[in-house]
Amino acid sequence: MSAPNLDPKALRDAFGAFATGVTVVTTRDAADKPIGFTANSFTSVSLDPPLLLVCLAKSSRNYAAMTEAGAFAINILSETQKDVSNTFARPVEDRFAAVDWRPGAQGCPILSGVSAWFECAMHEVVDAGDHVILVGRVLVFDNSGLNGLGYARGGYFTPNLSARAVSAAAEGNIEFGAVLEREGEVLLLGEGPMTLPACRGGDGNPTDVLARYLEELTGLSVTIGFLYSVYEDKGSGFQHIVYRAFAGEGEPRVGRFIRPDAVRAGEVKDQSTADILARFALESSIGNFGVYFGSETAGRVHSISTKGPRP
Structure with a gap:
């Protein structure tokens, strides 16, 4: 399909052919309330300095809080955490009431039972069309060794x-x-x-x-x-x-x-x-x-x- 005639739905389906892991991105808003959302648009960027990124839609209700945050965490879900992914993908009033978590060194929620987690300082916010790219500098992390949850073509x-x-x-x-x-x-x-x-x-x-x-x-x-x-x-x-x-x-x-x-x-x-x-x-x-x-x-x-x- 050529560029002038791109069908957004078909393009989204084609992007979905790429298998990814599933993460929950967390931070605290200006009122110190924990917020989080499910995302699979995550990748490592650099080891020196230690950088990673995740993409966030400008239409997201978390847009303002995330782009103004000084720190955020990436929680890579394990293969038994489909329910956690669904909780943070839906408009639930208090998502954190349904999961076990603790605050990290920067106050960002760290979920229990994840494959790995990274708490980051906000390094840069990059404009990217209808999304922004949140680039984080890793301050602290942990790796449990658990197998990760996968996602591709609309399914886990x-x-x-x-x-x-x-x-x-x-x-x-x-x-x-x-x-x-x-x-x-x-x-x-x-x-x-x-x-x-x-x-x-x-x-x-x-x-x-x-x-x-x-x-x-x-x-x-x-x-x-x-x-x-x-x-x-x-x-x-x-x-x-x-x-x-x-x-x-x-x-x-x-x-x-x-x-x-x-x-x-x-x-x-x-x-x-x-x-x-x-x-x-x-x-x-x-x-x-x-x-x-x-x-x-x-x-x-x-x-x-x-x-x-x-x-």
Whole structure:
């Protein structure tokens, strides 16, 4: 898409392809009241001097307090802190009542249970279009060693869960599958019984293998999203790793897009496929997705919310 015709929503979606961590930025306002907001537009800048930055929308209700603050803190959330991210992303009256925190050396709120935190002196405020860039000079920090919470394409993910999934399946026969979605519908193959698209594991990154297979199969552009289901079929001995995936526009070469809640169990090849479709229909309706680990008959869903951080 060329510069004169940029679609803001499409541009935001494209920016969202870059996976980031999730932070809560905190300070105190002129009345010494703690304030904070969720942000994923954070990066390190320099080791000497020790600088970092975070971006803040000029439309934010925290704009005046943050740009006038002499100090602020960056709290990098751990993979168990999705609720904390959601709390600081929403217009809650007293966000700090819902979390455990303490004041840092400069008085900035430091949240408990985070992966790492940095308390900074305000080094510079840089104008940047509809945002400002807050550059902080690190005064003190701590690193807990906990795994961080990830965010990309409008949803949270936990890198450790994904790594565990691939590692668990590495020693057996692997099949990569996809819930390939578009506008609330899912691609199913065959007339009856129908199946989700899947391919046998090969050399290379699993998501690359799956993306190539799906694009060759359908003739559509495909983006692989996050891990959705990992289960062992004890009868066949196969490990199944299923990802969410997103299809571009056009008519698929094979199969058809169907609303998952319109598919009955007897119309698909097995109970595992029926379970995936039923769970996807439910999670889509409430906007709260998860990752399933287990077998074809029993397991556990690790909840991962899709209500995410705002810049």
